[in-house]
Amino acid sequence: MALSFVLGPAALPLAAWAQAPPGSSADATAPTLLSLRALGERGRRDPEGVLVELARWRGRLPVGGDIWREHLLVTGLLLGDLRRADALEALLRELDAGGPEDPRTRAAGLLVRGNLEREQGDLARAEDVLVSAQEIEPTGPNDYTRLRIAELLTLVYIDRGARESAVGQAQDAVRIVDALAASMPDADVQRLRARTLNNLARALLRADDAQRAREYNLQGQRAAELAGDLVEASRSRNVEAYILAELGQPGERESLIEALRLADAAGWQRQRMIVLGNLADSHLNAGEYELAVQRATETLVLARAAGIENTESLALTNLGLAELGLGRIAAGTQHVEQAIAIERRRSAHAEEAQILKELGRALERAGAIPAAVDAFHRYRELQDRMLVRVHQRSVLDLQARYEREQRDRELALRAREAQLQEASLRSDGLRRQVWLLGTVAGVLALGVVALLLMQQRRANRAMADVNERLRAEGELDALTGLANRRHVQDRVGAPPVFRGALFLIDLDHFKRVNDRHGHAGGDRVLVAVAERLREITRGSDLVARWGGEEFLVVTPALTLARAHELANRLLSEIGGRPVELGGGASVRPSVSIGYASFPLVGGPGELGWERALALVDRALYRAKARGRNRACGVLRWPGSEAAEALDSQFERDGEAFDWSEGPPMPRTAAGGPLPEAAA
Numbered sequence: 001m002a003l004s005f006v007l008g009p010a011a012l013p014l015a016a017w018a019q020a021p022p023g024s025s026a027d028a029t030a031p032t033l034l035s036l037r038a039l040g041e042r043g044r045r046d047p048e049g050v051l052v053e054l055a056r057w058r059g060r061l062p063v064g065g066d067i068w069r070e071h072l073l074v075t076g077l078l079l080g081d082l083r084r085a086d087a088l089e090a091l092l093r094e095l096d097a098g099g100p101e102d103p104r105t106r107a108a109g110l111l112v113r114g115n116l117e118r119e120q121g122d123l124a125r126a127e128d129v130l131v132s133a134q135e136i137e138p139t140g141p142n143d144y145t146r147l148r149i150a151e152l153l154t155l156v157y158i159d160r161g162a163r164e165s166a167v168g169q170a171q172d173a174v175r176i177v178d179a180l181a182a183s184m185p186d187a188d189v190q191r192l193r194a195r196t197l198n199n200l201a202r203a204l205l206r207a208d209d210a211q212r213a214r215e216y217n218l219q220g221q222r223a224a225e226l227a228g229d230l231v232e233a234s235r236s237r238n239v240e241a242y243i244l245a246e247l248g249q250p251g252e253r254e255s256l257i258e259a260l261r262l263a264d265a266a267g268w269q270r271q272r273m274i275v276l277g278n279l280a281d282s283h284l285n286a287g288e289y290e291l292a293v294q295r296a297t298e299t300l301v302l303a304r305a306a307g308i309e310n311t312e313s314l315a316l317t318n319l320g321l322a323e324l325g326l327g328r329i330a331a332g333t334q335h336v337e338q339a340i341a342i343e344r345r346r347s348a349h350a351e352e353a354q355i356l357k358e359l360g361r362a363l364e365r366a367g368a369i370p371a372a373v374d375a376f377h378r379y380r381e382l383q384d385r386m387l388v389r390v391h392q393r394s395v396l397d398l399q400a401r402y403e404r405e406q407r408d409r410e411l412a413l414r415a416r417e418a419q420l421q422e423a424s425l426r427s428d429g430l431r432r433q434v435w436l437l438g439t440v441a442g443v444l445a446l447g448v449v450a451l452l453l454m455q456q457r458r459a460n461r462a463m464a465d466v467n468e469r470l471r472a473e474g475e476l477d478a479l480t481g482l483a484n485r486r487h488v489q490d491r492v493g494a495p496p497v498f499r500g501a502l503f504l505i506d507l508d509h510f511k512r513v514n515d516r517h518g519h520a521g522g523d524r525v526l527v528a529v530a531e532r533l534r535e536i537t538r539g540s541d542l543v544a545r546w547g548g549e550e551f552l553v554v555t556p557a558l559t560l561a562r563a564h565e566l567a568n569r570l571l572s573e574i575g576g577r578p579v580e581l582g583g584g585a586s587v588r589p590s591v592s593i594g595y596a597s598f599p600l601v602g603g604p605g606e607l608g609w610e611r612a613l614a615l616v617d618r619a620l621y622r623a624k625a626r627g628r629n630r631a632c633g634v635l636r637w638p639g640s641e642a643a644e645a646l647d648s649q650f651e652r653d654g655e656a657f658d659w660s661e662g663p664p665m666p667r668t669a670a671g672g673p674l675p676e677a678a679a
Contacts, residue, residue, distance in 0.1 A: 036071055047078045072098075073112065077112060095108060095109040103136045107136050110132050111133045114129035121310075121346040150170075154203060160348060160350060161350025167204060171200060174200055177192045177196050191229045194223035194232040201243065204216065213239075230262050231266045234260075234263040237258045241278060241282070246519065277314040280318040280322070284325070293319060310346070316336065321336065325365070340352055356379035359375045360372045360373075369622075485544065485545075485546055502595060502596055502597075507525070508590045529579075529591075536566075541555045559597070563595060564635070571590075
């Protein structure tokens with residue numbers, strides 16, 4: 001389970017906000033923008049106490065001013081962090097009444113609303129509201145509100161799996177802090193810098209750029225030290241633990257223990273819960289299942305008491321995976337499914353996909369192969385839906401940009417026409433000159449219209465070119481240069497009867513490569529396997545990267561002997577020589593393969609693309625279950641007219657199957673595979 005993080009105050013019980021009527025508190029020094037923002041930062045650890053201080057000024061500030069707006073904004077964000085929707089609605093009505101036409105006030109209201117939606121788990125709604133706030137908040141010398149919006153959008157995009165958007169918002173937040181530096185105390189600047197740099201590190205991690213994430217995390221740690229802020233220091237060490245785990249470097253457990261110590265020293269209960277959950281994940285990865293159960297159970301109790309769904313999901317996932325590791329399949333599956341339901345309700349599709357993937361791996365290790373296959377199928381379906389959404393987002397952004405440019409051209413044309421009319425009316429007393437000016441204006445207007453029409457035609461052609469380029473780029477895997485899943489689906493289509501041979505190839509123990517050599521080493525292995533697949537296949541064959549470490553080969557229909565021969569060749573060629581990783585290290589890859597040639601021998605030939613792919617997928621997982629480094633092929637129809645009969649054949653050895661083992665892997669004295677080859 002991925003490590004979890006937090007931004008915002010602890011969710012503690014809250015007395016009714018502002019119990020005293022407006023204006024009834026004693027006189028006090030009027031707050032300033034800086035003092036109100038300082039209260040907001042302190043509210044992350046003590047929301048109740050800070051809300052009491054803020055309530056002293058309820059109804060006593062001039063309506064519509066910057067201080068009034070900031071007071072309500074800080075109060076609203078704290079109420080949203082505590083999920084106090086009832087008190088928040090009253091505050092939003094105050095904002096609406098005090099500045100209905102002011103864009104800054106409207107943006108503040110949307111920011112407060114978006115924060116509440118995020119805390120309540122509706123990430124899709126939170127994204128819409130926060131984007132609206134960002135669009136109407138004016139830029140200026142003081143962009144503190146834009147900073148808050150960018151920070152929240154970063155977290156929403158991370159949870160929703162919108163990697164590029166998350167990185168972009170995080171970078172904007174860092175730039176805003178740099179611009180604010182001249183107008184704020186140095187300690188406050190360093191505190192904000194630490195937070196935004198670590199959010200950027202998190203976004204880069206989700207974008208599979210752990211090396212750059214490490215650079216920004218180290219900068220964030222230094223900023224937290226300069227600020228003397230225990231809260232940000234704890235967050236920095238928590239982020240560091242995740243980065244070290246991704247890079248396969250030592251020190252993850254030590255970073256988490258230090259993050260826990262700092263959270264306790266800061267009195268930040270919510271961060272303590274997060275770090276406890278991540279410690280459970282660390283025990284889980286180390287195979288310390290009993291310790292993982294203890295940590296996850298402790299986290300679950302705290303998260304449910306505080307009502308924090310994302311931490312509850314983390315705890316349920318770690319608890320379920322630990323139980324699966326201990327062989328408690330029913331209880332473990334139930335807990336993980338509860339976590340999946342939470343992420344689905346929050347629209348956190350990236351988290352849901354990650355949990356499904358880990359569930360499949362844990363079930364496979366536990367020997368529950370049919371359940372593992374089902375989990376992997378659900379993971380792939382969700383990945384496909386996420387891919388479609390990302391493509392749609394890109395097209396919509398491009399279309400919106402085109403429409404804005406077209407509106408700007410129309411406004412320019414109207415402005416020019418208005419200027420011409422004004423020029424003609426100024427010479428109202430000189431009819432001859434008016435007539436001449438009108439003639440000139442008409443000619444000029446025709447020229448402008450012709451010019452704009454030419455520009456629009458060029459813009460339409462450019463739009464078509466961009467759409468075509470976007471479509472082509474969207475059908476290639478950026479790392480390997482192979483076709484991706486979308487290209488395969490577009491090319492194969494959905495024929496009622498699929499004819500051809502399918503080979504689904506999965507790298508064995510690929511996580512070990514990433515753990516030991518980092519993602520850079522894993523990427524080199526993926527690129528090398530892609531090159532070997534190009535060498536083995538023909539130009540007419542379709543070769544694609546099907547998933548993270550999965551590849552797909554689609555060829556014309558083959559005889560039993562040719563399909564068997566190609567599967568063996570794929571095994572021997574891919575694993576026949578090591579992949580050099582640099583620095584004297586190398587890895588000898590091995591793969592498991594599921595394959596079939598359609599129509600199947602003896603069958604009615606009624607299988608469509610999806611059904612054919614599902615059968616090959618089942619064959620792949622049978623190859624994995626039989627020890628990996630081998631191919632399992634569906635080569636004969638089992639004798640039944642129903643395609644569903646093949647499913648039951650996968651649960652036993654029968655005439656429907658033929659399989660072959662690839663070249664044996666090097667063995668240690670204990671009989672285990674050697675993942676490393678000599679350089």
